[in-house]
Amino acid sequence: MSSTDNNNQTIRNASLEAQFTHVAHDAVDTRHHGAIHVPVYQNSLFAFETYEAFEQAFQSLMDNHIYSRGNNPTVDYLEKKLAALEGAERAKCFASGMGAISAAIMSCIGAGDHIVCVDQAYGPTREFLSEYLNRFGVETTFIDGRSIESWRAAARPNTKLLYLESPTTLHFQLQDLRACAAFARSIGARTIIDNTWATPLYQNPLALGVDLVVHSVTKYIGGHSDCVGGVVLGSRELVDAVGNKEYMLFGAIMTPQTAALVAKGLRTLPLRMQRHEASGMAVAEHVRSLPFVHQVNHPGMASHPQHELAASQMSGSSSLFSFRTSAPPATMKLWADKLQYFRIGVSWGGFESLVTVNAAGKQPEDGSIVRLYIGLESPQDLIGDIDQAAEALSLGAES
Numbered sequence: 483m484s485s486t487d488n489n490n491q492t493i494r495n496a497s498l499e500a501q502f503t504h505v506a507h508d509a510v511d512t513r514h515h516g517a518i519h520v521p522v523y524q525n526s527l528f529a530f531e532t533y534e535a536f537e538q539a540f541q542s543l544m545d546n547h548i549y550s551r552g553n554n555p556t557v558d559y560l561e562k563k564l565a566a567l568e569g570a571e572r573a574k575c576f577a578s579g580m581g582a583i584s585a586a587i588m589s590c591i592g593a594g595d596h597i598v599c600v601d602q603a604y605g606p607t608r609e610f611l612s613e614y615l616n617r618f619g620v621e622t623t624f625i626d627g628r629s630i631e632s633w634r635a636a637a638r639p640n641t642k643l644l645y646l647e648s649p650t651t652l653h654f655q656l657q658d659l660r661a662c663a664a665f666a667r668s669i670g671a672r673t674i675i676d677n678t679w680a681t682p683l684y685q686n687p688l689a690l691g692v693d694l695v696v697h698s699v700t701k702y703i704g705g706h707s708d709c710v711g712g713v714v715l716g717s718r719e720l721v722d723a724v725g726n727k728e729y730m731l732f733g734a735i736m737t738p739q740t741a742a743l744v745a746k747g748l749r750t751l752p753l754r755m756q757r758h759e760a761s762g763m764a765v766a767e768h769v770r771s772l773p774f775v776h777q778v779n780h781p782g783m784a785s786h787p788q789h790e791l792a793a794s795q796m797s798g799s800s801s802l803f804s805f806r807t808s809a810p811p812a813t814m815k816l817w818a819d820k821l822q823y824f825r826i827g828v829s830w831g832g833f834e835s836l837v838t839v840n841a842a843g844k845q846p847e848d849g850s851i852v853r854l855y856i857g858l859e860s861p862q863d864l865i866g867d868i869d870q871a872a873e874a875l876s877l878g879a880e881s
Contacts, residue, residue: 490869510867522554522742544572544725556738560745564703564713567682567748569689569863572721574729575713575741579698580606581734582712583676586694587611587643589670589724593619595642600627600657602650604676611645627657628788633665646675648685649792652804652840652853654779656788659795663691672720678702683755684798694720701831702800705747705754708832709740754858755800761861762801765854768865769805774877776849777806801856802830806842808849809877814839818852820871823864836866 498588528547529537539546547553557575565573576582587610591597599611601624611622623636631645644666648657659675666673675687681702687695694716697703704711714724729735762784770778770785778785781792782799792799807814818826824837835857842849856864871876 489768490823504643520556520738520742520745522558522738524738525554543730544574544722551733551735552725552740554735554741556745557736557741557807560736560741560748561713563745563748564682564697564699565715567714568677568695568763569682569686570695570721572725573713573715574721574725575699575711575736575744576729577712577734577736577740578710579604579678579696579700579712580610581732582696582698582714583607583674584610585592585724585728585732585734586674586696586714587615587645588728589720590643590674590694591615591620592642594640595620596638596640597622597643598633598636598641599624599645600647600650600655601625602627602655603645603647603650604652607645607647607676621683627662628655630658630665632743633662637665637669641669641671643669644673646673646687648675648687648795649679651679651780651802652787652851654781654803656781656791656795658791659687659690659692663687666693667691679800679802680796680798681755681800683751684800685796687795688716690795694724695718696826698830698831702755702758703748703749704744704831706743706832707829707834709743709747711736711740711744715769742829755798757858758801758856759799761801761864762803762856764861765801765864765868766803769854769868772868772872772874772878774807774809775805776808778808779804779806786808802853803856804851804853806849806851807877808847810846811839811841811850812846812876813875814850814852817871817875817877820874821867821871823859823867824854833858 527549539548543552547555561573561575597611599622625632625636644662646657646662663673671693675692677685677687677695678698678701694714697709697713700711714721766778766780766783769775780786780803818839819839821837824835827836830836836855838853840851842851
C-alpha cells in the first residue's frame with residue numbers, strides 16, 4: 483500500500499471533524515514543498531513522458547490529468563474530499579450550482595421522458611425543468627412533496643426522474659428521502675436531491691437510497707461569499723457518466739482557483755456549522771415570540787410539522803429559515819431596510835446574515851414570507867437588530 487493509500491485510509495477512519503479539517507497533501511502531489519494548503523495547478527494541459535502513457539490516459543478521462551476542462555489536480559483533490567464526506571464513490575465539481583444541477587438532470591433523462599419535482603425547488607431549477615426541457619419533449623410535474631402518495635400519483639410510465647430538495651428553502655418543507663428513493667427504484671427512475679441546506683455534515687441522502695446528490699458549494703461549503711461552484715456526488719458509475727458526457731461537453735468546469743478557495747472553506751465547515759446551527763435556533767426561537775410573526779419555518783424546531791421526519795434523516799440544522807407575517811411585503815421591505823446587521827441578498831452561506839422578503843400569496847392581504855439567513859455574527863446582536871427594526875415601524879403594535 484502506498485503512502486497516499488495509507489493517508490487516505492487514516493482520514494476515512496478518523497472522526498468526522500478530522501475528515502473535514504485534515505489535508506492529505508501526498509494524495510495531491512509529492513512536490514508541494516510542505517505547502518499548508520492544496521496547491522493551485524494553473525495548467526490548461528498536462529504532458530506525458532511517453533506516447534503510450536498519453537494514449538492510456540484517454541482510456542479513463544476521469545482518472546487522469548490530460549486537460550483541465552476534464553480533470554485538474556486541485557479540483558480533483560476537492561472532489562475526492564467532498565465524495566468522502568458525502569459517503570459517495572465519486573464527485574464532480576462544476577462552475578456553479580446550476581451547472582451541477584442541470585448536468586445531473588440531463589444525465590438521467592432523454593427526449594420524451596417525464597420528471598416529477600417538488601414544487602418548491604430552487605427557482606432556476608424549476609425554470610430549467612418547466613421551460614428549457616420542454617423544448618426537447620421532456621415534461622415535468624410539480625408536486626407538494628411532503629406526502630409519498632403525491633409522488634406516486636404524479637408518476638407516469640415514462641417517469642425517469644424524481645427531483646428532491648429537502649428541506650426546501652422558502653417554506654422549509656421536507657420529503658421522506660427513504661420512501662422517495664424506494665418508490666423511484668420500484669418504477670425504474672433515478673433520484674436527485676439538492677442537499678445544499680443541510681450540507682454533508684448534517685444529511686447524507688446517498689445512505690438513504692438517493693442516487694445523486696447536488697450541492698451549491700457557493701453556500702455553506704465554501705462559506706466565505708467569495709466563490710461560485712457546484713458538485714454532483716454518487717456512485718462511480720453515475721458520476722463518471724456525468725463527467726464523461728455533460729461535464730466534458732457542456733464545459734461548465736470549476737477552475738483550480740475556485741477549488742482551492744472551496745477546499746480552504748471546507749476545513750472550517752464543522753466549526754462554522756456548529757455556530758450557524760446554534761445561532762439559527764436562537765434567532766428563530768426569538769422570532770417565534772414576536773407578536774407580528776404567525777409562523778416560523780425551521781425544521782430544527784419542535785414546532786415544525788415535520789420535525790420528527792427531520793430528526794430521522796438529518797443529524798443537525800443549518801441557519802436558513804423563514805417566517806410568515808400578516809404584514810404586507812411593502813411593510814416588511816421597509817423593515818428589511820432598517821436592519822443594520824442583515825444584508826439584503828440571496829446567496830446565503832457566508833459570514834454575513836441576510837434577509838429577503840416574498841409575498842405570501844397573490845393578494846397583499848395574504849401577508850409576507852420573510853427569509854432570514856443567520857451568519858456568524860453574535861446572535862444577540864442579530865436579535866437586537868430584528869427588534870429595533872420592528873420597533874421603528876411599530877410592527878408589534880399593529881398585531
